[in-house]
Amino acid sequence: MTKEIMIEEIKKLKKEKNAIIVAHNYQNEDVQNIADFVGDSLELAKKMVGVEADIIVFCGVKFMAEMAHMLSSDKKVLLPRIDAGCPMADTITEEDVIKLREKYPEHTFIAYVNTNADVKAHIDICCTSANAVTIVQNVKNDKIVFLPDRNLGNYVQQFVKNKEIVLWDGCCNVHDKIRFEEVQEAKKSHENAVLIVHPECRPEVVKLADHTLSTGEMVKFVKETDAKEVIVGTEEGMIHRLRKEAPHITFYNAARNFVCPNMKRTNLEDVYIALKEEKYNIILDQELREKGKKGLDEMLKYL
Ligand code: 13P
Ligand code: SF4
Numbered sequence: 001m002t003k004e005i006m007i008e009e010i011k012k013l014k015k016e017k018n019a020i021i022v023a024h025n026y027q028n029e030d031v032q033n034i035a036d037f038v039g040d041s042l043e044l045a046k047k048m049v050g051v052e053a054d055i056i057v058f059c060g061v062k063f064m065a066e067m068a069h070m071l072s073s074d075k076k077v078l079l080p081r082i083d084a085g086c087p088m089a090d091t092i093t094e095e096d097v098i099k100l101r102e103k104y105p106e107h108t109f110i111a112y113v114n115t116n117a118d119v120k121a122h123i124d125i126c127c128t129s130a131n132a133v134t135i136v137q138n139v140k141n142d143k144i145v146f147l148p149d150r151n152l153g154n155y156v157q158q159f160v161k162n163k164e165i166v167l168w169d170g171c172c173n174v175h176d177k178i179r180f181e182e183v184q185e186a187k188k189s190h191e192n193a194v195l196i197v198h199p200e201c202r203p204e205v206v207k208l209a210d211h212t213l214s215t216g217e218m219v220k221f222v223k224e225t226d227a228k229e230v231i232v233g234t235e236e237g238m239i240h241r242l243r244k245e246a247p248h249i250t251f252y253n254a255a256r257n258f259v260c261p262n263m264k265r266t267n268l269e270d271v272y273i274a275l276k277e278e279k280y281n282i283i284l285d286q287e288l289r290e291k292g293k294k295g296l297d298e299m300l301k302y303l
Helices: 003-016 029-034 041-048 062-071 094-103 132-138 150-159 180-189 203-208 215-224 237-245 268-277 286-300
Strands: 019-024 037-039 055-059 076-078 108-112 125-127 143-147 164-167 194-197 229-233 250-253
Touching (some): 003 029, 019 029, 019 041, 029 237, 041 062, 055 062, 062 076, 062 286, 094 108, 094 143, 108 132, 125 132, 125 286, 132 150, 143 150, 150 203, 180 203, 180 229, 180 250, 194 203, 215 237, 229 237, 237 250
Parallel strands (some): 019 037, 019 055, 108 143, 143 164, 194 229, 229 250
């Protein structure tokens, strides 16, 4: 099947089955182009509340599809690649959180949405990179456990000096491997460019940046800035989205091979098969889904 025919087939199936395709900003270009909605984790979470469709094809990674199922449990949520996980989410287990709860009984547990469903079931409130600072600042407790990303937690701590934040020692191996020297080199090569980075990067890389932004905030930034050149310090797929939104800007990668293999697993054919065969259907048991949803609902109160 040619790409053009496949695109037509996907559109036909979408209509027949009353489906919506949503995609994270890091997805492959073809997948972003066929999607009805592309966004960051927070925008995708908001989109899931009251979405009008029978089927949601979630092009992203597993924790995102679980989040969609929690927020929109009357819909069928399909994850085209069941092997698209998030290694950061896997740095903490349910047992780890139960032990932490025993150690820090007075703390409020704030979890990045990049966590698996069983972990979400044991925390108080979720956050994304777009609202982490606001949420840590506003929860009514000066004692916080923040998990699982130590880099995002370190970034948040700069803005919330008056609270004790206990960090879990997890990170995103895609962002954390980006070295200060390489990003500094990119800045030297493009002296007039503005550097934007994701808060999952290491603190020394974040210090080099002009702006530290979630992927959704990056989109907003490039639409509003007067800058003609922008160096992008996050997964490469982001540049496709940014070019679409601001074609007048020249974009550069902050580092080579800035790729999340899990986000890149899904291709057009996977989307076609997912819709045709209605797989992989993400279903959690009711108790887990309801417990996990509480933290997401708490987060969405802040918006
Ligand atoms: P955003 O919420 O900024 O889209 O980030 C999600 C993610 O997985 C970053 O690695
Ligand atoms: Fe997970 Fe990192 Fe990939 Fe985001 S970029 S999905 S945090 S591994």
